[in-house]
Amino acid sequence: MLFKTSSFYNQDIRVFGGFWGPKLFVNGSWQSGPYIRKLWNHAFRKFKIDTFKNIRTILILGVGGGTVIELLARRHPNATITAVDIDETIIDIARRYFHADTITNLRVVCGDAKVFVRSGNRYDLVIVDLFIGPKIPEFVSLPSFQKDLYRITKSDGYCCINYLREIMPE
Template identity: 25%
Template structure:
C-alpha cells in the first residue's frame, strides 16, 4: 500500500523515517506503507504510480495557472509540477514540520516567485486562503489513512468553493480504508456526481478521485487519448494509459467492489 503525501493529524505529528535502498530514497512513518519515494539519480521523476495517475489532471487542465497541493511528503508532485508545468504557480501545504525539515534531502527547490511551501493545516488552508487554483491536489495521509478533516463533506465543499468554474480536484484515496466509501459519497454529493474514481498505476489499493466543478470538462476517451499524444511530447508520463484508466474508472461501482473486498 502506498499512502502518499504527508501526514495530517489533529494535535500530534508522526516523526518521519528516511529509508535509502536500491537507488531510492523513501519517506515512511510506519511499516504499513511508503509515504513518498524519490529516485536518487532522477529526483524530479515520479517514482510511484499513484503520482503519475494524479498527473492525469493534465488531460483536462493542460496549462493550469495555479496548482495547490495538500500534503507535501517527499515533494514528488510539487517538484514535478514546478519543473514540467512551467507556467503554473505551485503552492504545497504540509502540516508536519518534521517533514518540512527534510526538504533539502528530497531536493525540493527553494521558494521563489512561482513555488511556495507552507507549513499549515491543509483543511484550514483550503477553507481560508484566497487562491483560486485551477487544480487542487489532495494527498495527505496519516497512519490510519486519509484524516477525517481531509475527506469530509465540509472539506470538499471548501475545495469546490475555491476552484474556478473549470477547476479540478484530484484526491489520492485508499480503497481498503474504512472511510473510503464515505469519502467517495461526499465527493459525489458536493460535486454533483461529476466524479470519476480511478485505479492508480502500480498499486492495487490506491485510487485517484477526479472531481470536476463543471461536469462538461470531463472528456471522452477519444478526446483524452488525442490530448495525451500531444502532452507526452512535453511530459515523461504515460498519459494514454491514464486516459484509459479514467475511462475504466467510469464503469466501476466502487460501493459494490469495496463491499465485496471487505467481506
C-alpha cells in the same frame, strides 16, 4: 537508513537511500519512492493532466517527500505551486533529502490544510494528498471540507483527491 526522527504528528519518520533516490517511510507507510511515483504518473496519465491547459496556479495539500510537487513542477513549469503540510518536520525532510527547495516555482506553507482551504485564494489545480502514515485524515471525507475544495478550485479548474488506502495487517 539515512535519517530517523519523530514529530508531534508522526511518531516514526524514516528516510532510506536507494538506487532510485531517497524514500520516505512514515508511520508504517511509504510516502515517496519509485512505487509512489509510479502511482502518481499512472493517475496523471489516466486523468490526462498533461493536456490541462492554462494551469497557472496549483495547490497541493500534503508535502510528504515531494513526489507530487516534483511531478507537477515538471509538467507545468510556468505554474506557481503552493504546497501545504501541517508537519514542519516533514517539510524540512522534503527540503533536505528530496530537494524541494530547488523547485523555484514552489511556495511551501506549514499549516493545517482544513484551515488553509478557507483562504480566499483560488487555484487551477488542487491535489489533496493528505495522510498520517497509512491513514487519511477523517476531515478529508467531510462535506464541509469538500465544499471548501470546490470553492477554491476555479470554475474551469480541476481537483484530485488521493484516496489510496493500504491494507494493514490486523
